[in-house]
Amino acid sequence: MKTCPYCHLALVLDADQYYCTFCQMTVVSIDVPNDVSRKPLVFDSYFYADYAELSTPELMKKSTFFLVFLLRLVRQERTDINKHLKLFNKVIDAGTHDYLEAAQESGRTYEWWTRKAWVIENILRDRIGHFPTRITRYGTRKIQNGHRNFLI
Structure with missing residues (x-):
């Protein structure tokens, strides 16, 4: 089940976008977890x-x-x-x-x-x-x- 990365409610697939009714926002598909997990933190491996x-x-x-x-x-x-x-x-x-x-x-x-x-x-x-x-x-x-x- 696709869930919102912020509130973890099930997302609604609207055309080709995911929408969270609780957060009232469109969620980019790369940010959508397959379960009730938090969005992973992405770190730049090198800081200059x-x-x-x-x-x-x-x-x-x-x-x-x-x-x-x-x-x-x-x-x-x-x-x-x-x-x-x-x-x-x-x-x-x-x-x-x-x-x-x-x-x-x-x-x-x-x-x-x-x-x-x-x-x-x-x-x-x-x-x-x-x-x-x-x-x-x-x-x-x-x-x-x-x-x-x-x-x-």
């Missing part, structure tokens, strides 16, 4: 920091899980850039100005990653009322494994 280049409206269309994983990567990129920036600043403070341009570029890059993290944090805050202050590898594994009670 390049996803951070998505615009804010594009990020707003992504799933909450996607954003949590992306936020972890964005924060890591920002941390890495910050380490480089501190190193350049130490060299400049020592009197060598050979790396001044590299330090300025690192500063701009650090600001970009910081702002991108803020965007993702604010989207998450709008959705779930807060954003994770710390995202661990353990927490992301629990999300991937489908555990209900995970701590981030």
Whole structure:
């Protein structure tokens, strides 16, 4: 029996589409389970920091899980850039100005990653009322494994 992936009531086949009378919506056939099971979570097997280049409206269309994983990567990129920036600043403070341009570029890059993290944090805050202050590898594994009670 074809059931709604949200409320689990039997779906009505209307022409070539499934319709849920309780949810009052058409359900795409790929989302229709054959039994009373939940729609499986689909994870991108690889997350790249390049996803951070998505615009804010594009990020707003992504799933909450996607954003949590992306936020972890964005924060890591920002941390890495910050380490480089501190190193350049130490060299400049020592009197060598050979790396001044590299330090300025690192500063701009650090600001970009910081702002991108803020965007993702604010989207998450709008959705779930807060954003994770710390995202661990353990927490992301629990999300991937489908555990209900995970701590981030």
